Amino acid sequence: MAIAKERIELNIQLIIGSIREGRRGRSIGEWAYETAAARGDMSVELIDLKEWNLPMFDLAKPPIRGEYENRLQQLWADKIKEADGYLFISPEYNHSYTSALKNAVDYLYDEWGRKPAGFIGYGPTGGIRGIEQLRLVLIELKMAALGNALHLMRVHEKIENNRFNGDEHDVANLNYVLDDLLWWSKALHEARNIQ
Structure with missing residues (x-):
């Protein structure tokens, strides 16, 4: 007799890593959110670092201890802890990602661990x-940083009225990244619950 497994509703957070004026990350994030939500196989949430407005990390206690005395840091920890996996959306600045995203990641430690991370990168390359x-x-934070990513080029040509319009290739690649992220989210969710 087969035992039916309970269906797990996984929560995937899409984190927009650019906060500058004139950014394209918000429209890409909204497009990715709509695409992921339309699938119906996960719960998705769009998190915009511009709305969180995290100041540069200068708190006395290192996040690795998990002792959050700062109210905003605790709110950020509570929000990030809700997710089973993350899709980071970031432009490339000088061969790296944004300082706002680095700052947001550095605010916490345990909340990120043992969860997968997928990526949408954009810029000239x-x-x-x-x-x-x-x-x-992210690997240093004990995350499973996935090898698959969606790399968008010439995004300015695909934005009209502040709306990103990914082509068929972009949609197919995003769904491939989401499939991978969902698989790892489920596997790591189950592993965390066994411990």
Whole structure:
């Protein structure tokens, strides 16, 4: 007799890593959110670092201790803890990712751990070098930084009225990244619950 497994609703957070004026990350994030939500196989949430407005990390206690005395840091920890996986959306700045995203990642430690991270990079080279830099940092936080990523080039040609319009190739690649992210999210969710 087969035992039916309970269906798990996984929560995937899409994190927009650019906060500058005139950014393209918001429209790319909204497009990715709509595409992911339309699938119906995960719960998705769009998180915009510009709305969180995290000041540069200067708190006395290192996040690795998990002792959050700062109210905003605790709110950020509570929000990030809700997710089973993350899709980071970041442009490439000088062969790396944004300082705002680095700052947001550095605010916490345990909340990121043992969860997968997928990526959307954009810029002249599709954000490839920036995503590579981000992977190294996330691995240090005990995350499963996935090898697959969506690299968008010439995004300015696909934005009209502040709306990103990904082509068929972009949609197919995003779904490939989401499939991978969902698989790892489920596997690591189950592993965390066994411990």
